[in-house]
Each structure stands twice: as structure tokens, then as C-alpha cells.
Amino acid sequence: MYSVKKNIDIIIKNGIVVTVDDKNTIIKNGAVAIKNSKIIDVDTNQQVLNKYFSKKIIDAKGKIVMPGFVNAHTHLAMTIFRGMVDDTVLSDWLYKYIFPAEQKWINPQTVKTGTELSMLEMVHSGTTCFNDMYYYQDVTAEVAKNVGMRGIINEGLIDFPVANSKNPQQGLDYSKMLLKKYENDDLISVGLGAHSCFSCSEDLLKDAHKLAVDNNTIFHIHVAESEWELKTTIKKIGLTPVQYLNKLGVLTQNSVFAHGVWLNDIDISLLAEKNVGIVHNPECNMKISSGIAPIPKLLDKGVKVGLGTDGVASNNNLSMIQELHTMALLHKVNSMNPTVIPAEQAVRIATMGSAKVLGKDKEIGSIEIGKNADIIIIDTQNAHTTPIYNVYSIIAYSLYGNEVTDVIINGKEIMRDNKILTIDESKVINDAKIVSEKIENDIL
Amino acid sequence: MYSVKKNIDIIIKNGIVVTVDDKNTIIKNGAVAIKNSKIIDVDTNQQVLNKYFSKKIIDAKGKIVMPGFVNAHTHLAMTIFRGMVDDTVLSDWLYKYIFPAEQKWINPQTVKTGTELSMLEMVHSGTTCFNDMYYYQDVTAEVAKNVGMRGIINEGLIDFPVANSKNPQQGLDYSKMLLKKYENDDLISVGLGAHSCFSCSEDLLKDAHKLAVDNNTIFHIHVAESEWELKTTIKKIGLTPVQYLNKLGVLTQNSVFAHGVWLNDIDISLLAEKNVGIVHNPECNMKISSGIAPIPKLLDKGVKVGLGTDGVASNNNLSMIQELHTMALLHKVNSMNPTVIPAEQAVRIATMGSAKVLGKDKEIGSIEIGKNADIIIIDTQNAHTTPIYNVYSIIAYSLYGNEVTDVIINGKEIMRDNKILTIDESKVINDAKIVSEKIENDIL
Numbered sequence: 076m077y078s079v080k081k082n083i084d085i086i087i088k089n090g091i092v093v094t095v096d097d098k099n100t101i102i103k104n105g106a107v108a109i110k111n112s113k114i115i116d117v118d119t120n121q122q123v124l125n126k127y128f129s130k131k132i133i134d135a136k137g138k139i140v141m142p143g144f145v146n147a148h149t150h151l152a153m154t155i156f157r158g159m160v161d162d163t164v165l166s167d168w169l170y171k172y173i174f175p176a177e178q179k180w181i182n183p184q185t186v187k188t189g190t191e192l193s194m195l196e197m198v199h200s201g202t203t204c205f206n207d208m209y210y211y212q213d214v215t216a217e218v219a220k221n222v223g224m225r226g227i228i229n230e231g232l233i234d235f236p237v238a239n240s241k242n243p244q245q246g247l248d249y250s251k252m253l254l255k256k257y258e259n260d261d262l263i264s265v266g267l268g269a270h271s272c273f274s275c276s277e278d279l280l281k282d283a284h285k286l287a288v289d290n291n292t293i294f295h296i297h298v299a300e301s302e303w304e305l306k307t308t309i310k311k312i313g314l315t316p317v318q319y320l321n322k323l324g325v326l327t328q329n330s331v332f333a334h335g336v337w338l339n340d341i342d343i344s345l346l347a348e349k350n351v352g353i354v355h356n357p358e359c360n361m362k363i364s365s366g367i368a369p370i371p372k373l374l375d376k377g378v379k380v381g382l383g384t385d386g387v388a389s390n391n392n393l394s395m396i397q398e399l400h401t402m403a404l405l406h407k408v409n410s411m412n413p414t415v416i417p418a419e420q421a422v423r424i425a426t427m428g429s430a431k432v433l434g435k436d437k438e439i440g441s442i443e444i445g446k447n448a449d450i451i452i453i454d455t456q457n458a459h460t461t462p463i464y465n466v467y468s469i470i471a472y473s474l475y476g477n478e479v480t481d482v483i484i485n486g487k488e489i490m491r492d493n494k495i496l497t498i499d500e501s502k503v504i505n506d507a508k509i510v511s512e513k514i515e516n517d518i519l
Numbered sequence: 520m521y522s523v524k525k526n527i528d529i530i531i532k533n534g535i536v537v538t539v540d541d542k543n544t545i546i547k548n549g550a551v552a553i554k555n556s557k558i559i560d561v562d563t564n565q566q567v568l569n570k571y572f573s574k575k576i577i578d579a580k581g582k583i584v585m586p587g588f589v590n591a592h593t594h595l596a597m598t599i600f601r602g603m604v605d606d607t608v609l610s611d612w613l614y615k616y617i618f619p620a621e622q623k624w625i626n627p628q629t630v631k632t633g634t635e636l637s638m639l640e641m642v643h644s645g646t647t648c649f650n651d652m653y654y655y656q657d658v659t660a661e662v663a664k665n666v667g668m669r670g671i672i673n674e675g676l677i678d679f680p681v682a683n684s685k686n687p688q689q690g691l692d693y694s695k696m697l698l699k700k701y702e703n704d705d706l707i708s709v710g711l712g713a714h715s716c717f718s719c720s721e722d723l724l725k726d727a728h729k730l731a732v733d734n735n736t737i738f739h740i741h742v743a744e745s746e747w748e749l750k751t752t753i754k755k756i757g758l759t760p761v762q763y764l765n766k767l768g769v770l771t772q773n774s775v776f777a778h779g780v781w782l783n784d785i786d787i788s789l790l791a792e793k794n795v796g797i798v799h800n801p802e803c804n805m806k807i808s809s810g811i812a813p814i815p816k817l818l819d820k821g822v823k824v825g826l827g828t829d830g831v832a833s834n835n836n837l838s839m840i841q842e843l844h845t846m847a848l849l850h851k852v853n854s855m856n857p858t859v860i861p862a863e864q865a866v867r868i869a870t871m872g873s874a875k876v877l878g879k880d881k882e883i884g885s886i887e888i889g890k891n892a893d894i895i896i897i898d899t900q901n902a903h904t905t906p907i908y909n910v911y912s913i914i915a916y917s918l919y920g921n922e923v924t925d926v927i928i929n930g931k932e933i934m935r936d937n938k939i940l941t942i943d944e945s946k947v948i949n950d951a952k953i954v955s956e957k958i959e960n961d962i963l
Contacts (some may be wrong), residue, residue, distance in 0.1 A: 192902055413608055477921060504902065
């Protein structure tokens, strides 16, 4: 008598599997079985190896196997401006440096280079899905597909002429083109990216939101990021940004609000009631001094909360590991309560939390049977990850950010033993250096 | 005609040399000349290579060459407790877990293992000098010397019996032994480590401080870390911790106060007037919810400020790169001013700032002629360190923490191409795992 083992695409064996399922299940000597882009089993090593065989077996001995991070708010092409301007007030940063730099330097070629650079960093630091808002998002999508990265693209919609459109209607038309083009794509989804309630007309906000609802996708917008935005909106309209958007009818489960720093109790109740998601960007909010979003209160009220890095021009990196570390620490001291956002919650927000906000929690965000195989493997054979009493604690409080050795997205190996398989890393870094030198000579 | 080149020990060439001298000099294509443990020249590549030759030339092409970080407040052996307990209130953390674990598990062998583990992490993350307070500091010193690490050891002095002494007098006697033993050591200095004003008697505080002054060394103590400490001291003595210590006469330039979170304006004036140094530990203060030290105000009033990680049991790592990153971000949002602690100041605090607090700014903290050669080399050939418009920005805002490839301490190569040369890394990690498994089975 013998058992027949099923032939599958990839087996990850011997890992500390952090599933991030509803029970926070950890399988200490665990394995994951992958076939046709999906997770078809997750169990003890023995169970999985008894049931399946594969030509590709990844030995994760002593390593952490977990769902990839979901970076729920980015401006990927802006990585080309990393560190160009820091330590200045927001208005100078934006009007003296970033807007002029974008005006002159953002084109399909620089978007390609900046986005490729972002892809390298995201893969190396364990991000397997992004939610981007910027211009020339068709280029962003092509770069992502070349690398094998999952993501949502949102063409930036705004009242005034920008890189890729002379007016908002052109931006909407471009978004419609994207919706059609990527309708059945394995990796790329298309959302609607309205810049903010102060830079988009009522009509634009409503049209973008309607298009999102009609296409069952997200309406992605910056909301209540700064005190200036709050005060301006109240002065102009007599309502907070959230209440204004509610009046326009654009608060639905499709809505993804980046930042949400300046929220009052009525705003928070509305977000909970309408099932709107908030993307927390703590490092950017700290660095630009926007303030501290009321994340513990939002969580307490049942609002969906995800995590993002925002653009590198104001962060200045795309590490979700650093971001969740900062989030966990910041809210403890801000509430003077060390039990706030414990390690396992920080890890959950950066994975399942973001997936929920993006409406993708049925597909990604955890290692569970039937989900897409978006999985990262983290080395722990370092001084700073020794010893391991609690694996969540290691992830949230001890990791530096580049301990990720292997990345699988949609069942495909994207990085193996620290080397990205799908793109020439040196070429991307060199391309970025060439562009940045031109920008530096021109602007700084 | 020919020039005679001088034969020296090490030349580091082709680097982006961040000197951290008084003028923040950066030499873009720079070199450093090292002989007999000292920096004997720092200049352009061409100048240095014209004047010197060496059998050991380190090519730092495209890399950052900077002074090593000075971690001004640690409890190195406690790294063996990394992640043992998190996300609990301080009293539970201390009395339910840490004190019992220390009681049972802190002995010369575990101090050796925990400290060796810390040495690995410090070297890998670019720390070249520490200031430790714990028990069995003779063991700490031996480990440091074996690795080739510079440091100050301070035996923990406290009123009640602890691991290494039955009473404070034994602790003082042990400190005297250490002072004599390491009197002329190249790497190890000895300070006096009083635990706090609430756990040390007046006599102990005065005796320890007198011994520090008599030996021209530091008086290292935790001060004003928590609101509880402030309230207790005021209730018991009618004075703030700083004012109480001033009354005892222990506020001098020798004094190194860790934390300094709960300080009022009178305290700050006293610290400035008496030339006392503050060691800021932002990540620990955030994680335990102690509060946010008034660092911008301290700097503004001319108080010496350095940076430390505190112990790993409450941080949970020893990365000075992460610590300075967090410091720079935290104070921006806390003061709602993005110009607070700009990148170059954050880098300075973690190097020269700490050196000044420890009374070692004539010897270490910058790359200048005549100083000890404590130098680190940082790789920038990564996505997340590309492009480089501003090297300070890359260090303060973009680094993850383990981009350090080479470490030189006191003119000796300690790490080359990511590999530590002076200690068996795998053995240390495995030793730490064995000890931690015993602790876990016993306590958790």
C-alpha cells in the first residue's frame, strides 16, 4: 500500500509559519503548498510533505514564513526624488521643490525608472502588493507586471493640468482606459485616484467615486492629512473633509482615505458607519509634522485600518517593516499606554488590515487555503533576530527591514536568496543614478 | 625626482567621507589614513594616495565612510531577554518578568552570552563604542576586548542585593577593582553606574559620584525616566529628580543622565549650567510609554545630548541607525515642526553628541586627524539608498540598519565585507539560542 502524492508548483517547508488568519495561528514547524498561483494547503511540515511533492521545494528552516506586506498608499515614481528635499515646511517642500521638479521631470521614462527602483525596494523589504496614486499609471502597471508585483494603480485626478492630463476629464478618460485594459489582469487592479477634497471639484469627486462603484473598485483619496486642510475645508464649506465627502455621497466601502490625521468623533463615526478604510502613514506624518492619526480610536470604533509608506520623497523609504515598527511605538507613547497596538496587531494591520482597506481580503493578506500565494520568507539567523521568544515581537520590534530572503507573488518566485529574478537590479539602480544626476544639476 | 610615501596601517579610499567635524565637512571622493590606532589624515583621495601607501587598502567606492555610532546607554547582557515580554505596563514588565528572570538567570555565563550577542549586533549596525550599565561588568569588558569593541563599563549600584553584590559597598568595591584593572586599557573605560535616585541612598549616590570625579570618569544614572519617578521623588523629597541630585552635589560635567524625559525648565537650566549630559532613548521611551524627552529644548539651552538604545529587553534592538531615524521623526511631529532635528543634527547626536556626553569627544565621534580610528563603511548600492542627493538624508531617513559592511575600531579591522573577524558569529547565535530555550522553558 502506498499513498499517492499530488504534484504541485512550490512547497515551502520547515518554516515558522505566521498565517495572520483570524486566530493568529502560528505553525512552528510548518509548510505551505502552492499550485496555480494559489495556496492550496498550510499545515505542519509532516502533513504537507505527506500529501504533496514538487520539483521546487524552498527550505525555510529557522525562517519566518508570512504573508507579504500590503503597502496601501504610495507614489512609487517619486522614489526618484528620495532625499531631494527634507526638513522644510510643507509649503516650501511642495511649491519650491516638488511641484517644479514634477513639472519638469515627470514623464513616462522617469516614471518607469522611479517605479522600477521602488519595485526593487518593495520586493527586498517584503511588500507583495501596493496601492499607487500618481501619473502615467499605465507605465507603473507595466513595470509591476514585468517584475511580477501585485498592485492597484490609480491615475491622479486633480482640477489643474498635470503631467499626464490637461484637465480632469482627460484623467477620467485615462482611468477608464486603464479599467478596460486591466479588467482581467492577474496582478493589476485599477482604482480611481482623486487627489484631495481641496484640489478636486465636487463633480470630479462624484464622477470618480461613481466610476469606482460602477467598476467595483476603490476610490482612493488623501483626506484630513494636515491641519491646514481641515481649517481650509471648514472655512470654505463649513464642514470637515470627511463630513464634506459624506455630503457628496462618496463615503462607501469603496473609499480608501489616506492619512486621516485630523478627524473628530463625528468623522470617525461616519467612517465606521459607511465602512470607509483609513490608510495610516505614520512616518510621513511624523516627518512632515502633519500630526498623529487617532489609530487606536479608529480601531476601537471598528474602522478598517491599513498601513502605507506614502511616497519616498517624504518618508524616505518604502519599508513596511520600518513603518509598522514606527506605528507600534508611536501610538504607545502618544496614548501613554504600552499595551496599545501590540506586536501581533501591528503585523496584522500591515497585511490583512491593508488588504481589507483595499477590498482584497478575500484574495491576499494571510496564508490561508484558497488565497493567492503572496508570501515572504524572513531570515532570522542574525544577531538582532536572536533569540525568538515571540515571533510577532521579532517582526514588529527587532527587524531592521532587509531580512527578507524570498518573495513569492501570485505563486511565482520573484526573489530567491536575496536576488530578484525578474529584473536586472544593477541596471535599475544605475538608471536611477543617471536620472537623479540630471535632476540635481538642473534643480538643486 | 620622486616623493617618498609614508607606510601606514590602513587606507580607506574612494569613499563619501562624512567627517562630522565642526563644519560638517563631506569629502565626496575622500580617503582616510590610519596608523597606530589613530586617524593621521583625512582628505581627498588624491591627496591621501599621494602621501601614503599601505598593504591594507579598503576600497569604499560609492560607500559612505563615517565615524562609528556611539551608543551612550545600554544594558548589553539583557539582549538574552529580547522579546521575552512586550506590550505590558512597566510594573508588570519589571516585577512579573524581568526581575525574576534576572534573579534566576543572570550569572557570568549568561552575561557573556548576552553580551557577545550584543557585540555582534552592534558591530553589524555600525556601533563602535557603548556605555553599559549592568552586572558582572568585568565579563562585559572581556567580551568587548575579545571582539575589539570600545566601551565604558558601569557596574550597577543599587541599595538592594543584586546578581553581583550583596550590598552597595560590594558594588563600589567591585567598581574600584574595575577602575584599577582597566586604568590604562586601550578600549575599556570604567564609569560609576548608580541605578537611579529612587533605588540608591543619598550616600551611595554621593560616594559613586565622588569616585567618578576622583577618577575623572562618568557618573552614569537613570534620571526622570517616568512620570512615576518624578511624582515619587517630589512626594518623598519635595524636589524633582534633577533638583534632588543637584542638592546632593552630583550634577557635574561627569554626570551622564539616561532618559531625562520628565524635566521642567528649572531642571533644564540646571543641566545646562552644570554641564550634565542627557542620553536620549526614544524607542524605549515610546515602547514603554514613558513619554517624549524635551530634546529640542535641551539642545536649544545648550545641554549636551547623546543617543542610546537602552536595553534590548525594552527596545528591541541595538540599532543606532533605527534609533536616530526615530529620534528625528518623533521630535518633528511632537513639536509640529518639520525643521526640528534635521538629518545632519540627528547624525551628529548619534556620534559626536554621544561622545561629548561620555567625555570622549577629544578621542572619538568624528573623522578628524588625531582621533582614534573608529570608522564604519556603509554600502549604498541598494534600491533604498538610491539616489543620493544628500548623504545625511540617506543616513537619517533611508537606511534600514544593516548596510554597514566594514567596521574599524581603534585602527583595527573588526568587520570586513559584512563578516566579523574577531568572533565566531554562528557560535554566539547558537549559544544564545540554547540559553534562551532554557529561560523560556523555565519562565514563560
